[in-house]
Amino acid sequence: MSVPEPFGARLRRAMDERGPLCVGIDPHASLLTDWGLNDDIAGLERFSRTVVEALADRVAVLKPQSAFFERFGSRGVAVLEKSVEEARAAGALVVMDAKRGDIGSTMAAYAEAFLSKGAPLFSDALTVSPYLGYGSLKPAVDLARESGAGLFVLALTSNPEGREVQHAVRAEETGGRNVGATVLAHLAAENAGEAPLGSFGAVVGATLGDLSSYDLEINGPLLAPGIGAQGATPADLPGVFGAAVRQVVPNVSRGVLRHGPDVAALRASAERFAAEIGAAVTAA
Template sequence: MSSPSSKEVSAQRSDFGLRLSNSMAKYGPLCVGIDPHRKLLTDWGYNVDALGAELYAMRMLQAANGRAAAVKFQSSMFERYGSKGFAALERVLYAARQMGVITIVDCLHGGLPTTISAIADAYFKPGSPLLADAITLLPYYGARSLGGVINDALNNGRGVFVASLTSNQEGASLQTAIRQAGEYKGKTVAYGIAGTAQKFNKGIDGMGSVGLIIGATIGQWINDSGVDPARFTGPILSPGYGWQGAEMDDLKTVFKGTKGNVLVTVSRSIATHGPDIAKLTEATASVARDIRQALTEAQNESSDEEPGVGNE
């Protein structure tokens, strides 16, 4: 077999960004978080076990189908049940693929290149047991340590989201710390992470496949980070809306000037309406409308700050 051309390689490496962009254009910027917390399983009348988590996930998936651009599975909520939990996650990922729903596994993996390379076998390669469209990554072994697994994702038409500005309050002190050496010396840790991610998106026509995680609750300190979401060309996965306290105004503050690449994840604000499927679908559609409105308004505002991470 002949080797793929450079054009074919480029198309493969940009495939996830294109598919996600098309899904967001069709269904809006909502990502339904599927997080089978113990309390939610109990409230829904399900057992707190792997079967309960699977039943919960299937129902949330049904509500999201055709109403959200993607779904995000919190892997730890399945991992707690051991092998049965992982088997349940495999089955719901398979169901999502059959539905044509874009899937993100929120596993927040990170590590040395020699060890994290195994993640590609689990999530990216054809026939992988946990085949997903994208996963989340932690860059605190150094953002460059993720290069191998990111390239594995891109070469298989998949994507990643790298944690940059997280929604937990303690994150600010680490993520706004000034780097003392290296390529981004004098810039914040978050800026360096975003800059490294952006390099993978350089030259891509449209939305890239390497994304960032930027919480919706960080409006008070985003300027301290030096990161300007409006200049990032990959997808941005944003937790924190709804249950964690962020509102529509927060989305407009953090994501002003962005250009349709922000994907807002919402879980419990939807799940509390379950297990009735009609109420779940109604809640999903309502949240999707609110988020679309907020981000449309944000896109119409330009950033007043000096440029942060962009097409460097």
């Protein structure tokens, strides 16, 4: 039985060949309206198909937000399955943004849904929440290793509410390390010895400013939301991520998607962001 190529290796190659840009597939009701589509299954299907057609053969990563498909029930999930299949067939890596987090057999079932080879929603990587304790993610970590998939673990997120958990310092910790830094340390341990890049990444907001007090060099990717509509720019990346900037996967959603439904306009927007990101990383 052949061992699957790890997600980290596949991601590093895609980033080197296509640039590191990740574009979200986020069919908000308001975006469907802006595209002249109805907020229904037909609109959802048209939106998703258009984004995949425009971008899957040229960007490194597409990141569908599962919630915007789930709200339509089983028919929405069917559209999500098709979008994942078609995006991967066109060469994009798919990060499923589902932010799952639970314990024991329930966490194992979530992992099977998204990380098990042959599952209808099998994705190259999955976003997960460690806030039931990092060890609760073990079923997902184990299955990701087995299937050649990856995880992006919430560490230092861009939403202001995240600070009350992620910046909290455990009483028994020495040296003042907070919860977000503890998550990063766990990921560094998961990725130890992996080359060219580990498969277990962190979600770290691009809007957070100078993060030099954190050890972001986890030998794994850093998924960085916040560019575009949330206010961060590609030029901000070196100042936020420092020496780890080459491992950053900058995520842009509305900044690209607002140019739809025109395929050429979507492509042009993604190309502009990719060029700006490439220039910022090269200059760092």
